[in-house]
Amino acid sequence: MASAFDTTLTNLGINRSTTSNAAAAVKSSSSLGTSDFLKLLTAQLQNQDPFSPTDNSQMVAQLAQITSTSGITDINTTLKSIQTKLGGTSTADALAYVGKTILTEGSTAYGRATGGIAGAVELDGDATDVSVSIQDANGQVLNTLQLGAQKQGTISYEWDGKTAAGADAGTGPFTVRVQAAKSGATVTSRGLVWAPVAAVSVPATGDPTLTVPGLGTVAVSAVRQVG
Known part of the structure; x- marks a missing residue:
């Protein structure tokens, strides 16, 4: 009402x-x-x-x-x-990568002029046993690096370019495999390799990407370190 x-x-x-x-x-x-x-x-x-x-x-x-x-x-x-x-990453920022060497996730590495390779292992947790296996183009294991127990994070390593028998392994390309475990259980890990940037792609839309031999296209955000 x-x-x-x-x-x-x-x-x-x-x-x-x-x-x-x-x-x-x-x-x-x-x-x-x-x-x-x-x-x-x-x-x-x-x-x-x-x-x-x-x-x-x-x-x-x-x-x-x-x-x-x-x-x-x-x-x-x-x-x-x-x-x-x-x-964002500008075109000028991306172009500055050309000719430089970057550390990024990957399994293909080329030998350095001084011999051997350098890389890193990224661990998502503590591990009691970390190893890096280096293979030739045919998948044959050339050498295995035992890094032992490691804390969560990034662990750097260097290989002198010699096989387990002490012979010169050449310049590659090499395939790098990493393994990590804690008391027998697998710990999530990623192999990081150093590789040169050959070119930069700048699309009409989206962020620029890097062209890296052996690894293909790499996003700028995937770069862990620049050498």
């Missing part, structure tokens, strides 16, 4: 349902934007009690809140743009 106040509003041509409809529309949105504030303020003005109109100080406070919200939105947009720029 409509109250006397509702009847008075109806006679004045004011529909109280307008306010509730506007609020419901705003509630259905996942966020409250500047346009939503304006809708609510407009509905409030249209449906205010003619015998007790909205206080001017309240209107000023609401308008100030709209301005503040809009300013915060602009700041957030600017900060996101800056974050994207800082987190």
